[in-house]
Amino acid sequence: MRLRQEERNMSKTAQKPQHYDFKAIEAKWQQHWQKEKSYKVSENAEQKKYYLLEMFPYPSGRIHMGHVRNYSIGDVIARYKRMQGYNVLHPMGWDAFGLPAENAALKHGVHPAQWTYENISYMREQLKAMGLSYDWDREIATCHPEYYRWEQQVFLQLLEKGLVYRKKTTVNWCDDCATVLAREQVIDGCCWRCDQQVVPKNMYGWFLKITDYADELLEDLDQLNGWPEKVVTMQRNWIGKSQGLACDFPVEGDKEKIKIFTTRPDTIYGVTFMSLAVEHPLVDTLITGTEHEEPVRDFIKQTLLDKQRMAMDQEPEKHGVFTGKYCINPFNGDRVPIYVANFVLMEYGTGAVMAVPAHDQRDFEFARKYDLPIRPVVQPEEKLEGEQMDSAWEGDGVLADSANFNGLPSAEAKKAIIDHAEKKGFGQRHITYRLRDWGISRQRYWGAPIPVIHCDTCGAVPVPNEQLPVLLPGSQPPYGSSAPLHQQEDFYTVTCPQCGQDAQRETDTMDTFMESSWYFARYTSPRADAPLEKEAAQYWLAVDQYIGGVEHAILHLLYARFFTKLLRDLGYLGVDEPFTQLLTQGMVIKDGAKMSKSKGNVVDPHDLITQYGADTVRLFSLFAAPPERDLEWNAQGVEGSFRFLNRVYRLILANMDCFVASDEKKNNAVELGKLSQGDRQLHRKTHQTIQRVTESIETNFHFNTAISGVMELVNQVSAATGEGGKQPLDQTVLREALQTILFLLFPMVPHFCQELWQVTGHKKTLDHQQWPEYDTEAIKEDELTIVVQINGKVRSRLQVAADTDEEEIKQAALDDERIINFVDNKPVKKIIVVKGKLVNIVV
RNA sequence: GCCCGGAUGGCGGAACUGGUAGACGCAAGGGACUUAAAAUCCCUCGGUUCUUGUAACUGUGCGAGUUCGAUUCUCGCUCCGGGCACCA
Known part of the structure; x- marks a missing residue:
């Protein structure tokens, strides 16, 4: 395998390139999209909105295959909806608080903030290299004070409403993480993060009254028709x-x-x-x-x-x-x-x-x-x-x-x-x-500080609004700055805002699930000088389509639903449920097992993108399996997707003439009656493919079948234009076919299609093209294959004109030589005719 | 134990509402082009049997059933994956 690659690389330098220049093409269009801010959106009452969201990543350092899959799926939908004329909100950001940053700080002596922001910069470039159509102006990082200060404000509002309280209870304690865990974070008695056995411990902590919303959270599950039944059931059982x-x-x-x-x-x-x-x-x-x-x-x-x-x-x-x-x-x-x-x-x-x-x-x-x-x-x-x-x-x-x-x-x-x-x-x-109140106190450094001050005389006092945000200490990394807050004297030593006596700042930080519980709402007005801007939230919410791993079926999705109701009751938004439609995508596996360092079966998307380009990687991850299923990674399959794109590339270049020869305006002005047999066939296939791809996306996002549909169309154009010496095709029909291929593939392999679109002489970008519609007349077959069965077994096939009536078909079947042989003068008991499909003769 | 999924060629996966099983791709085999290779193109490709055909039989985890006809519906199993689990 390795040998073959080296050989190819050698020959590549020696001779003309054997594949399209994905490197140049992808860089070119990525720059274009960035410079033009092609995917920047704002509220527009004239246009129907579509809010598409993929679960935002934790900035661990580099993107992995799960991200590639998740974001490829999302990007197809975003681009598809845009071509259908929707005003598409498609944002990206970072779930940036969390334990790994603290661990890195201990290990390498860097401040968690530095570690996190460096990872974000790197991963942002990786996402850009995938050609994902985000509105980058809306990017948020939850560890940024401009994000968590609003969370602190919401926390205080909830405190005021009595939805937050402090109590001493037995909590689930993880020794390794040195922190408390919520019930949902305990898996089989072990910590969800480090797998360490959880032990009970008595201590004070802050709680959110999710149980006040138990009934609503349960009842509103009935509204979630766009969610997988499985997830709804899991939540129902969890609330219990x-x-x-x-x-x-x-x-x-x-x-x-x-x-x-x-x-x-x-x-x-x-x-x-x-x-x-x-x-x-x-x-x-x-x-x-x-x-x-x-x-x-x-x-x-x-x-x-x-x-x-x-x-x-x-x-x-x-x-x-x-x-x-x-x-x-x-x-x-x-x-x-x-x-x-x-x-x-x-x-x-x-x-x-x-x-x-x-x-x-x-x-x-x-x-x-x-x-x-x-x-x-x-x-x-x-x-x-x-x-x-x-x-x-x-x-x-x-x-x-x-x-x-x-x-x-x-x-x-x-x-x-x-x-x-x-x-x-x-x-x-x-x-x-069964549902318990949500314990949100964590004894961590790298999290949003809980904005409360403990005073011996006044008790727990909220930090006054004008003093927000309560910042994490150490924006520059001095020695030891990554220690939990209770070890940082200058952080916790304060005076009481009520009585002015010496007091202590709360040193617990919030569970990081707090940040991910409302980020989708913050995207609607990411720079607002308030938690949310009501009009923006009103326009964009709810999220029309949410995409992510099923592992968040309870934790994140339940908390996000809860927060939506909280924010609604605080007057920030007007919806009851955050996510109208939910797609839970399967894992990416290799050799039948989840990719993991310990198993040594990790495929790095970065290497693949360097080798084949982002379009190929996107294409394969969409083609190999339907989204909800696990995807078995297959290096040879990637090669196949790459080959396909090269084939399309050559096909278009070989038929450039039709783009020049036919008038764009007359594009689909094809008169069915005047077409030759071959033209009619290609025209029909083109429209059948539009139908198939559109329906695949609309019904269940099964891009795998959509892509195979386009492959069939490509195969048919190749056969019709190849050296087989078929009669020359009508240039308009050919152009329509090639153009359709580019339109249908654009959401999946955007750089590739956009480049070819330009090469074939188009000025406007594909982003601004209408998704094609199929002609119901054009897709009709004029000849059908009728299967003739005897006692349910296929014995013969007939070619008949599409308008042949049942009687005629029945007679033709009985007259068929092979059928006569099989029937062999046995008495015919019954004949079943299914229109356009088959004849079954029971003897 | 309970609740959800799933099982189709060597592999990933198709198959509308019960109506041609295996689309598309990968792998494999054969051929063309080439000094050679790469790339590309063409052909074959579930299994068995023979009389090599527009052949017969068989085949969608296993066993029954409904039906003219079942990958699809019903019942009973097996295996795999996921979730929940002393919830009173």
Whole structure:
């Protein structure tokens, strides 16, 4: 392989170039686009807008294949929509806060800012080298004070509205990153970033009340028809709404009550014990000073240890211990023994579960283990007997042994039982979510400072607006400037804005997901002297098409939806949902595995662009697979795409005459009736290709089939103009075909097509051309192939004129020599004729 | 365990609403051009069988079913990928 390349390079210098000069062409047009600011846009009420956005990158140093794919897909859509006359907003920027910058600072002694901005400059050039049609005037970097100061302002507004609060809780702590993680950032018990095991830790932190929006976030999922079902489902499950009964079980001989939540109030007469989480606050008072104290404490200690040690993917065996106390089932007055159990979660519901072993599998296992009664109260068709059951019945049924509720079906019983509890005052209708409030405090340096000052007398005081932004220290990199903020005395030593006494600045920074939660809105007015300019936001939002990896299905996309609603309620924007249409693209893989340094299978886009040019790389990444699927990188396939472009290049140059010979204005003034057979065929293929490409893009962005369509057209033009010596083609038809090829390919390989467009004598750029439309008359075939089947098997094919009627086709099929042979005088039972397609003869 | 996807030639992938399976590309083989190579162009290319044909049979993960006809619809499996997971 290597040898072959060297050989080619040698011969290249010796003889005339064997490929088009992509280097010169791409540089030329990139400069042109930059100089002309070809893709700069502004609000224009006259024109329909289209906001296209790809997820912005983290400036890690260089772009990778995932970026190439993501941005190639986006650019095709942007350019396509532009040709259709839309005012297209297509911005780019940098998700620039984050841990790698801090690590680099420690390792190389550069300030994170310097490291980040250098990476940005380099990667910006790489993106430009791909010929992506961004409005670079709108570029933003989230680490820039002009970005994060507005985030700080929004934070303070949310604080004022009571949507931000501080609390001490058990947080997920990653030792390696030395920071707190949100629940969503913990994957299988490990840090999403470094894979280190997460440990619980008690500390203060700032939280955003996303749970206040849980219902809306859930309900508005129904609006998201343009999102993959999969992502919607993932979000729905993540929010995890359940409805049921919240109910108090008084502790026997005590004034304490145990609060429980259940989605199955219909089973409440089947309660035979109560399970508490080991962390439940009541446990202490229940056991202190009793004979059960010691065993229970031992159990709790052991369970907490196990929890930490246990691999998260394994379900530990159910254990528990009796507390010696009883509570009372308020419905029937039963004495219910209280246990502490290892499978009850403090984080969900109330940390206490009414146990109904007959109708809950976990309770069932627990009951069998500790010999507790099993009392079925919801009877399916086949009657259950407690002693004989070998698993819980979790389905619906009819109530039994449930006092006044006997005979009611589950669904009705649920309502009736809740009503009863509400009337009697020991319980009420209740909704619980799996979703937790979003902890946004990070103990990091390279993030947006949380704009709060802690004062001994005034408490947590917001930084006054006129003092924003709270800047990160060390815009020049002095020694040690990359240390977290709590190690930087001159940063945190301040006076209280309210009372003027000595106070301390908050040293936590915000989770970087904060920045990516609203950047799409900031793009609409990136230099505004406010978080957003309302008119601009009004005009451009929502994002019409958003493109990115499915790995952000929960984290980023949920937070962005949440922020949209926050900004709406603060009066900045007028939409409920940020992204109308979502495309989640697959990964780029090599040899069946994700590209990674450790696997040594990384392909660097930079090398490829140097070797083949950006257009080839773009073309291949669009051609090799439909966008939503994983893309297997194949070096030989890239070669194939390169060959194709060269073929088109030669084809156009070889047929330059038709551009001169035919009048541009008369372009499509082709009279179908007057065309020769060959001209008619090419004309038809041209229009069929327009239809195919347009529909591929419109329905599902399947550029792979769009490209193969154009390839077919190229093949047909080659065959018609080649040395095969076909009759000379009508110059207008030929010109139309070649022009169509350039139009259809332009969004995918823009430099290439633009160059040829100019070479063939056009002054206006392709950016300003209309996307072609197909002529419904021209695409009609005048001859069709009809398949003739006998008992569903293809036995012959007929060529017939398109307007042949069914009777004639049927007769022709029966008269066909091969068919006569096959039918062999057997009685014909039935003949099915499908118009324009086939005849099936059943014998 | 539960919920989503997916499985088609040597490979990436096509196939509208149930109607010609394998478009397009890659790889492979053969040929033309060339002193030679590169580049380019042409031909062949799912499998099996033979009587080498406009041939027969077979073939879309496996097994049933519906239908004149199933890659496509239904049911039951297998494998692969992704998500969630003691959620009361």
